[in-house]
Amino acid sequence: MSRLLDVAGLTVDFRGQRQGWVKAPPVRALSDVALHVDSGEIVGIVGESGSGKTTLGRAILGLIRPTEGSIHFEGTPLVGAPPKQMRAVRRRLQAVFQDPTSSLNPSMTVGAAIAEALALHGIGTREERPARVAALLERVGLPASAAARYPRMLSGGQRQRVGIARALAVEPALIVADEAVSALDVSVQAGIVNLLSDLRDELGLAMLFVSHDLSLVGYFCDRVVVLYLGRVMESGPVDAIFAAPRHPYTRALIDAAPAIDPAQRSTATAPLRGDPPSPMAPPSGCVFRTRCPHAIARCAEVVPPLEGPAEGHRAACIRQDELTSANHQEFVPS
């Protein structure tokens, strides 16, 4: 497998809102984030509101300029890349967003919207394009006749399929999917998830799958990156993270997710207290310590490094060894 995407030390600051004459300090949305995606791999980005998961996706797509850090795509640096180079990269790096209604032009037929993507990247001739559009629609499970329809004539699930067809049109290597199935009913969501799985298996497509839905990420992704307040809390293979989370926040997220299977339901542990703090005033040291049932004085002093027993599975918690090893019971807050 080859390395497709490499993100290192990514930091994004947003300008603070002015309060009258007082200029507010910048808000740090992402802080020193590192991750990579290999070809054909599905990497999940999980986090709650304010975790920075959407900002991360947008920075990778070049929609936000990072304050610090680097983003390499197929070896090409993206931060500060000239527009011409970005355009070439964009053909290999596509996006699917949550709300297909807002990302499709309501006055353009589905066929025209997909053909536009082909034309922008100079793919095929004008005569060849309708056949390509038809093939793409069929690829995503829509009839070729859908090309003549307007977005409003389609259901939410069908519109999301159009969004995927348009992303696929330019033959990307990586798709950033930001909550791409979150707005859909479960029975419709299942079809889109199956479609994305097939595209990975058949085209070797890699995905950065941004989601708040932990069960879905656990089902669909190969690796997971857990974000909290702009920092990576834990990253590693899905199986390892679900079976033996090394960070108290990951453990809390897994416990908080409602489950149908009574065996998976944890009634023993109390849910996390409070809400995530404001990104405008993040806690010192470990950003999770204000809600962590295991926080000690030292957690306020140092920003915990991302480390772990295996290169692939790492957590940013100074107590991860004592909390996960021998004395497993201690992980359950009293």
Add this chain to the structure above:
Amino acid sequence: MSAAAPILDVRGLTVDFAAADGGTIRALHGIDLTLTPGETFALVGESGSGKSVTNLAIMGLLARNARVGGEVRLEGVGDLLALSSRAMGAVRGGQIAMIFQEPMTCLNPVQTVGAQIGEAVRRHRGGSRAQVQAAVIEALAEVEIPDPERRARAYPHELSGGMRQRVVIAMALACQPRILIADEPTTALDVTVQAQILRLLARLRRERGMAVLFITHSLAVVAEIADRVAVMYGGRIVEQARTAELFGHTRHPYTRGLLESLPVPAARGERRLRTMPGQVIDITRPPPGCAFGPRCALRIEPCDEAPIPFFPVTPDRASRCLRWAEL
């Protein structure tokens, strides 16, 4: 259904909307449900299933182009559908309180949350200024808002989404309702905050002996909170059972389809998610037989001929499927 006498008894509830072409569109086809004190009853369904219309019809909050039929009997009051709008106004927020998905829609952005809860307290219980103020602090403490004296002086925008939902719950409870209707109350919240609110609702229900009608799209949330559950599709209840029994062994193909379409980490790499063929029913053109029939793998000829009755499976559960026994 349950041993205790129901506090709310809904019988044959129908809703018809006047359509632009002069005809009518039936959104609810005769809903029967009962709610007993101290229980949480969940209505679960996908978009367009009729779960929120059921809530609005019970509360008399549908738009004027809706015609509501059937009976909604509230114990000690009678048929709510026959009440004057003034009498119904006293029931709403008095005997029956509601909370919704988006707490900001229920909160006044230019009034402190203490003033808003105080208004609810004054209207339903009265009392002196000091008594109202004390009741407000107590209400905020009961929904586990830390530092209630200070929070009472906060405006809604100064609070997080989870805090706002707690404030709305405090307002809803200020009038000591016998029934709480919660329409997707945790859908807009983060998962760790959702877990807190579900626990809070379960505790309040237990302590106050309130009945809760919980409306949600999430089967997992139903499994966490409900004693009994009704699954809706196309304006009908298609299956009803005790929660553990429904998830243990479903007796309707639609419920089964929903459960198999849920992603669970344990199934990774082992199975594809189940999808249901076809589209969600178009309620402007309902089929003559089973609403789910056109998408159902078990469909046989009689399914398409006439509406399917609600078959009692046990005294406690029922299924609107001709072939329930084979499932």
